Amino acid sequence: MDKKKVFSGIQPTGEVHIGNYLGAIKNWISLQDSYDCVFSIVDYHAITVEYDPSVLESRILNVAATNIAAGLDPNKVILFVQSMVPEHTELTWFLTCLTSIGALERMTQFKEKASRQKGNIFAGLMNYPILQAADIVLYKAEFVPVGEDQLQHLELAREIVRRFNSTFGKEVFPEPKSLLTSGARVMALNDPTSKMSKSLPGSYISLTEDPDSIRKKIMRAVTDPGPQGSEMGPGIKNLFTLLEGFASSEVVTKFKNDYAAGNLRYKDLKETLAEAIIDGLTPIRERKEEILSKPEDLKEILNEGGRKARAQAVETLKEVRDIMGFNFPKA
Numbered sequence: 001m002d003k004k005k006v007f008s009g010i011q012p013t014g015e016v017h018i019g020n021y022l023g024a025i026k027n028w029i030s031l032q033d034s035y036d037c038v039f040s041i042v043d044y045h046a047i048t049v050e051y052d053p054s055v056l057e058s059r060i061l062n063v064a065a066t067n068i069a070a071g072l073d074p075n076k077v078i079l080f081v082q083s084m085v086p087e088h089t090e091l092t093w094f095l096t097c098l099t100s101i102g103a104l105e106r107m108t109q110f111k112e113k114a115s116r117q118k119g120n121i122f123a124g125l126m127n128y129p130i131l132q133a134a135d136i137v138l139y140k141a142e143f144v145p146v147g148e149d150q151l152q153h154l155e156l157a158r159e160i161v162r163r164f165n166s167t168f169g170k171e172v173f174p175e176p177k178s179l180l181t182s183g184a185r186v187m188a189l190n191d192p193t194s195k196m197s198k199s200l201p202g203s204y205i206s207l208t209e210d211p212d213s214i215r216k217k218i219m220r221a222v223t224d225p226g227p228q229g230s231e232m233g234p235g236i237k238n239l240f241t242l243l244e245g246f247a248s249s250e251v252v253t254k255f256k257n258d259y260a261a262g263n264l265r266y267k268d269l270k271e272t273l274a275e276a277i278i279d280g281l282t283p284i285r286e287r288k289e290e291i292l293s294k295p296e297d298l299k300e301i302l303n304e305g306g307r308k309a310r311a312q313a314v315e316t317l318k319e320v321r322d323i324m325g326f327n328f329p330k331a
Contacts, residue, residue, distance in 0.1 A: 002036070003035050004142045004143055005035070005036045005140060005142050005143070006031055006035040006037045006038065006142070006143045006145065007038045007040070007136045007139050007141035007144055007176075008028060008037075008038075008040075008144060009040040009041070009045065009082065009132075010024060010039075010041060010042065011041075011042055011045050012042075012060040012062070013046050013051075013198065014059065015062075015206040015208070016062070016063060016066045017196060017207065018186060018205045018206075018207065018245070018277065019186035019196035019197075020207075021245075022184040023147060023184060023185065023186060024145075025066070025067055027145050028067065028072055028077075028145070029070060029071040029072055031145060032072065032076045032077050033076065037076070037078065038309060038312075039067075039072070039077050039079050039080075040079075040080055040081070040135060040309070041060050041063050041064060041081045042082045042135065043056060043060055044083055044088065044089065045131065045132070046059075048124040048125045048128050049113070060302075061295060061298055061299070062292070064081075064298060064301070065292050065298060067079070068287075068288075068291055068298075069287035069290075070207070070284050074301045078305050078308045078309050079302065079305040080305035080306040080309045081302055081305075081306060082135065084302070084303075085138075085309050085310045085313050087138060087310070087313035087314065087316070087317045088135060088138060089131075090317060091317060091320065092127070092134040094320060094324065095130050095133055095134055095137075095160050095164065096127060098163050098167065099156075099160055099163075101126075103156060103159070104126045104129065104130070105126070107126075107129055107152060109128075109153070110126055110128070110129075129153045129156050129157070130160070132153055132157065133153075133157035133161075136157055136176050137157070137160075137161060137176065137316075138312075138313050138316050138317075139309070139312050139313070139316070140173060140174055140316065141174075141176050142174050143176065143178070144157075144177070144178060144179060145180075146178050146179070147180075147185065151178060154176065154178055158175045158176060161173045161174070168323045168324065170323055172319060172320065184241045184244065184245055185241070186238065186241060186242065186245075187241075188200050188202075188203030189202065189204070189205070189217055189220070189222065189238070190202045190220070190221070191203065191222065192222055192237070193234055202217070205217055205218075205277065207281055207284055208285045208288060208289075209281070214274055214277055214278055215274045215278075218273055218274040218277070219267075219270050219271075221238070221239060221270065223235040223236050232259075239269060239270070239273060240256065240259075242273055243255065243272070243273050243276065245280075246273070246276040246277050247272065251272060251276070255268075255272070
């Protein structure tokens with residue numbers, strides 16, 4: 001039986017941290033045996049905000065090496081760089097002409113990012129969800145692994161698909177469905193009310209962080225005074241989220257029982273958590289260093305993925321151009 005098609009993308013925006021790992025990368029790895037997976041390093045998405053062109057390539061290679069080191073198998077999935085496949089932007093224009101400005105202005109992430117970039121808001125930031133929709137439907141993906149914060153974008157993609165199919169009278173694209181991930185929502189170590197982010201200094205641990213740095217960051221992580229009624233406080237809840245991501249179930253159960261009994265020592269929890277993270281990240285860090293020591297081999301993996309992705313994209317664009325009336329061949 002044919003496997004269902006899945007598409008997902010990750011931006012090459014700086015160091016990959018443990019929030020990315022637990023929230024996205026581990027999910028990609030878990031899907032690769034059960035689905036026909038197309039995974040992209042979405043560099044076009046990375047330029048909707050200010051960026052440094054001189055480091056873009058190194059960031060792309062860094063993200064690719066991190067995913068492979070963590071367990072993603074290029075022999076099981078298509079792993080490629082978005083800009084290798086120009087059909088992404090061509091399809092984006094076709095879909096842009098079917099998308100209302102009002103729908104884009106309602107996007108929560110656009111409003112949040114625009115509020116932080118007052119006086120310097122570009123059209124690319126607003127049109128980001130259309131490019132995201134094009135990424136998905138270009139490969140006729142049936143499922144998209146997303147967290148709850150991305151459901152609004154996926155629903156817009158579904159609306160665009162319905163409008164396209166209705167306008168041209170043919171079911172060209174399937175409506176992509178959410179594959180809600182079990183990935184943890186990891187919060188900032190120094191502010192557990194905010195999501196872990198590379199833009200918040202001191203908030204994250206990168207996948208290549210050295211052991212001493214990991215220990216220091218975990219020991220400094222914000223905690224709270226104890227049970228808040230029936231709810232854990234955000235700081236301790238975040239530490240348990242990380243413990244569940246890196247430690248054995250027996251260890252997690254032991255500390256949860258200690259917490260419920262009111263005799264949990266935060267120092268013990270943090271020391272155990274730090275060592276669990278170090279044990280989990282050390283083989284990834286070492287494997288990543290090995291992969292990056294052979295950049296040409298890594299580029300060939302991405303080139304091969306790009307060839308496979310483009311073969312599918314060309315077929316989709318041919319169908320789209322035909323149905324939309326663009327009958328002249330490309331020069």
